[in-house]
Amino acid sequence: MHHSKLPTLIPQxxxxxxxxxxxxxxKPSIAPGPAKKAKVAQAIAHSGMPIPKQAAARPRASKAxxxxxxxxxxxxxxxxxxxxxxxxxxxxxxxxxxxxxAAVSQPQALSVxxxxxxxxxxxxxxxxxxxxxxxxxxxxxAGHVPGxxxxxxxxxxxxxxxxxxxxxxxGVRRYGQEKHNAFQAMPPFGGLxxxxxxxxxxxxxxxxxxxxxxxxxxLSVAHIAFCTAGAATALIALIETSAPRLERLxxxxxxxxxxxxxPTSIARLAxxxxxxxxxxxxxxxxxxxxxxxxxxxxxxxxxxxxAEIPAQGPLFGDEAxxxxxxVAAQHAVVTLDRPQSGRISLHIRAFANAxxxxxxxxxxxxxxxxxGDTLLQRMLESVRNVLPSHIQSLELVSFDHHxxxxxxxxxxxxxxxxxxxxxAYPHLLEICLERCDPCFLQALRFTNDTRxxxxxxxxxxxxxxxAPTLSEVVYTRWGVxxxxxxxxxDCPSADTRALGHIAKNAGEMSVNGEACIPDEAT
Numbered sequence: 001m002h003h004s005k006l007p008t009l010i011p012q013x014x015x016x017x018x019x020x021x022x023x024x025x026x027k028p029s030i031a032p033g034p035a036k037k038a039k040v041a042q043a044i045a046h047s048g049m050p051i052p053k054q055a056a057a058r059p060r061a062s063k064a065x066x067x068x069x070x071x072x073x074x075x076x077x078x079x080x081x082x083x084x085x086x087x088x089x090x091x092x093x094x095x096x097x098x099x100x101x102a103a104v105s106q107p108q109a110l111s112v113x114x115x116x117x118x119x120x121x122x123x124x125x126x127x128x129x130x131x132x133x134x135x136x137x138x139x140x141x142a143g144h145v146p147g148x149x150x151x152x153x154x155x156x157x158x159x160x161x162x163x164x165x166x167x168x169x170x171g172v173r174r175y176g177q178e179k180h181n182a183f184q185a186m187p188p189f190g191g192l193x194x195x196x197x198x199x200x201x202x203x204x205x206x207x208x209x210x211x212x213x214x215x216x217x218x219l220s221v222a223h224i225a226f227c228t229a230g231a232a233t234a235l236i237a238l239i240e241t242s243a244p245r246l247e248r249l250x251x252x253x254x255x256x257x258x259x260x261x262x263p264t265s266i267a268r269l270a271x272x273x274x275x276x277x278x279x280x281x282x283x284x285x286x287x288x289x290x291x292x293x294x295x296x297x298x299x300x301x302x303x304x305x306x307a308e309i310p311a312q313g314p315l316f317g318d319e320a321x322x323x324x325x326x327v328a329a330q331h332a333v334v335t336l337d338r339p340q341s342g343r344i345s346l347h348i349r350a351f352a353n354a355x356x357x358x359x360x361x362x363x364x365x366x367x368x369x370x371x372g373d374t375l376l377q378r379m380l381e382s383v384r385n386v387l388p389s390h391i392q393s394l395e396l397v398s399f400d401h402h403x404x405x406x407x408x409x410x411x412x413x414x415x416x417x418x419x420x421x422x423x424a425y426p427h428l429l430e431i432c433l434e435r436c437d438p439c440f441l442q443a444l445r446f447t448n449d450t451r452x453x454x455x456x457x458x459x460x461x462x463x464x465x466x467a468p469t470l471s472e473v474v475y476t477r478w479g480v481x482x483x484x485x486x487x488x489x490d491c492p493s494a495d496t497r498a499l500g501h502i503a504k505n506a507g508e509m510s511v512n513g514e515a516c517i518p519d520e521a522t
Contacts, residue, residue: 134162165203176204216242222252250278260285269293430458
């Protein structure tokens with residue numbers, strides 16, 4: 001066989017079978033030496049025949065494994081034959097005498113090069129028999145991958161497909177452009193991938209009109225700039241098709257040049273098997289077209305939700321009910337944030353198998369907004385309306401500062417409003433107040449509602465702490481020895497002596513990392 005051609009898995013010629021038979025009939029008493037073994041193994045590897053036990057130090061392997069191991073022989077193959085032969089180990093072959101594994105095989109990275117994309121079987125086996133394929137497209141050739149005829153052939157056996165754009169020379173991974181792609185209007189493999197279970201696309205645009213949806217369990221699309229709304233609509237259609245079996249959905253870094261038109265009648269999107277949902281840095285129209293259509297999903301299945309929703313309009317309208325279904329009766333950490341982009345980020349960390357009887361629940365509310373009090377009130381109302389009442393840890397965090405340097409978020413917040421919010425959580429065991437105005441502390445005191453934090457055990461304060469207010473709150477609300485811990489952090493103006501009289505009202509108290517000794521004189 002000529003070295004410049006890729007060895008293929010075809011029946012061996014008669015002369016090859018005769019040579020193999022002659023070798024197998026050697027008498028054990030006449031054992032060949034090491035040099036002869038190497039020559040025999042090399043000759044058989046080059047001919048593509050199975051390697052007998054007498055000619056190799058390893059058990060008999062399949063033809064694909066024999067071909068893949070051929071470059072390891074003592075005599076090197078020419079460069080072209082060696083590079084193409086190595087590709088065979090990167091493709092999946094049918095298992096011999098073994099049951100099909102439950103999980104899809106891990107793919108090997110294959111770089112798309114001109115000499116590999118012009119063949120009908122560029123990886124040594126027909127495209128129709130490939131099960132796992134990972135294409136890493138060089139950033140320099142991302143817009144003009146040549147010889148793509150094999151990419152348009154049906155791949156009905158394909159179970160996992162990853163198309164990834166590599167970083168540029170500067171190490172930066174750029175967004176894939178809809179107008180720069182090797183597929184144009186035709187999806188990979190003509191869209192004929194009915195067995196596809198995992199589809200991951202990162203930094204490279206592909207048309208999403210595929211028959212893969214009915215079998216998909218994992219869909220991940222990242223870092224793509226859509227030039228037309230129709231392309232984004234095709235992605236939504238793929239999500240709809242795969243919804244019954246979809247377990248993991250990740251959309252990250254997707255932009256639209258033109259707004260996405262929302263149809264007047266929107267079908268609800270049910271994801272009965274969903275375990276992970278991520279919508280990060282996605283165009284608002286695309287996010288809302290998915291988020292607003294979510295129906296109740298079994299909360300026991302959802303592991304994590306990361307999403308961004310626009311700050312404009314009502315904060316959690318119809319979305320609140322869907323969100324409540326996702327996080328009900330689970331551990332959750334929620335972040336409502338409004339960075340410079342004008343969005344409010346919602347980050348939910350939920351863990352499976354948590355029940356309403358679980359003793360540990362926590363919520364983090366993070367406010368960062370120029371309009372301060374109004375937005376914070378909406379945040380607190382949303383958390384109160386959405387999350388279950390048995391959470392036991394509430395953290396209120398404010399990072400926005402007044403131009404003159406004083407934290408102002410919450411100054412105008414009515415104490416009665418915050419008290420109402422806190423009253424919705426009678427099982428709170430821990431409160432963390434970070435860089436917040438003293439009115440947050442005062443809200444714990446100035447209320448006649450006995451349900452406001454009656455079981456509180458830990459009070460954690462970060463930033464400037466007003467000692468008189470803290471002292472008044474501790475005495476009025478909880479009395480003596482009802483708090484297990486009072487923790488004051490990041491407060492340079494506070495010291496252990498100034499707060500020593502409060503320490504006796506807690507089993508443990510620390511100020512800036514130092515234990516605070518109770519002041520017995522007071």
